[in-house]
Amino acid sequence: MVSEVTFFVSTPLGQEVRQAVHLQTSTNPTHITGTAGSTVNKTEESSTAAKSEPDAPTKTTDEDEKDDKAAQSLLNKLIRSNLVNTTHQVEVLQRDPNSPLYSVKSFEELRLKPQLLQGVYALGFNRPSKIQETALPMMLAEPPQNLIAQSQSGTGKTAAFVLAMLSHVDPNKKYPQCLCVSPTYELALQTGKVIEQMGKHYPEVQLVYAIRGNKLQRGMKLQEQIVIGTPGTMLDWCIKFKFIDPKMIKVFVLDEADVMIATQGHQDQSIRIQRTLPKDCQMLLFSATFEESVWNFAKRIVPDPNIIKLKREEETLDTIKQYYVQCTSKEEKFQALCNIYGAITIAQAMVFCHTRKTAGWLAGELSREGHQVALLSGEMQVEQRAAVIDRFRDGKEKVLVTTNVCARGIDVEQVSVVINFDLPVDREGNPDNETYLHRIGRTGRFGKRGLAINMVDSKFAMNVLTRIQEHFNKKIEKLDTDDLDEIEKISS
């Protein structure tokens, strides 16, 4: 029998979500098998953001930034249907450099249980991804090896550790053997879905979610072999309520370490969980990025690790033509944008604004001019944002207006023109070169030529532009948007 319970959880956007979860009550009172509709109370636009001028540095709170990382990750998972295409280099650092390094080109070589191989093929995977080629043999080795793996999102990390967990559990033993910690409730559910899909033909293995709101009776002992959840609840279930015996855990996975450490308390809770596990428990840690703080955390969680890194190709500005337009107000910038649209055929464009308020205003003006506009805004629920990006990706809208915070980390490949309606600046008002590169890098992918146009409407903005030019040592040409011939030339 499946019954539905409703409870409140906190989302990565810091909003309150009413989440309905199906509980399978007959065989297993704690086995959550799916999620149903959720509603969100919209948050008010931050007063700082609402009041700021387009180009003035806006203070974003740390809270916004943190929430953003988890939301970005979830968004990318929701909209992604495929592996991210990479020609990346794999770097491997082995704990024991003398042991041979295995890499596999097919799933058959891994000698997976037939039920799991069936699950892999049912998901449409024909061969291991780049990171899986090296990570899977290490994770499935006997004796188990510890691993720290870093690669950009969408390269197959989740599928890899899910396969490792499913391979290591003993379905005949009715107690938790694998723990997987995720930074948020939603990310835990996403990973849980992958476990359910990949383990579809392996019904003896059961999964339970250690997430806030999933209340168990005191004194009970879990029978599911895999527990996935957030650090706080997982810690409580191990130490305070003793639903899980940590000494019986064979595999510990810490997913999205970079997002994890951006959230207050998660780092310490994860370390406390790790401390309760047996010495020979396999520790696996995954992260999309690998800055110093992630690395320090990773070393505390994973002793004697093998390390795999998938290097992202260096982005350059060589294939992108960059221009700037001199204006005196946001209205003039809007007019310049219309002139550009009138003069050249733009397949799809992304327009970046500094605040939600400007983005909302601009989207309104553009749609009054007859453009098909999509607006991506921070106050939207993650699923709503995913739907907007999905429509844009399908070409249903030709212009996507967004704030930088909202669009950071989102991959929309087919964009041919990027407009910086406001230049990217950090909290102190200094040029944010990395964001600039990331924004305009989405045009001109894979050697295709792209076009980036920067709108400048003040001395402050001009100064930012000059410093960006200096940083990249690349001249940004001035464009006169009143001269139609000149605009036409830039697209040829």
Ligand SMILES: Nc1ncnc2c1ncn2[C@@H]1O[C@H](COP(=O)(O)OP(=O)(O)OP(=O)(O)O)[C@@H](O)[C@H]1O
């Ligand atoms: N070997 C494979 N062949 C084909 N598709 C795959 C393979 N491995 C994973 N995928 C698919 O590619 C997409 C990305 O995989 P996955 O979620 O495992 O990546 P990830 O690195 O964990 O990214 P993120 O951290 O954003 O979740 C998913 O849609 C997944 O189903």
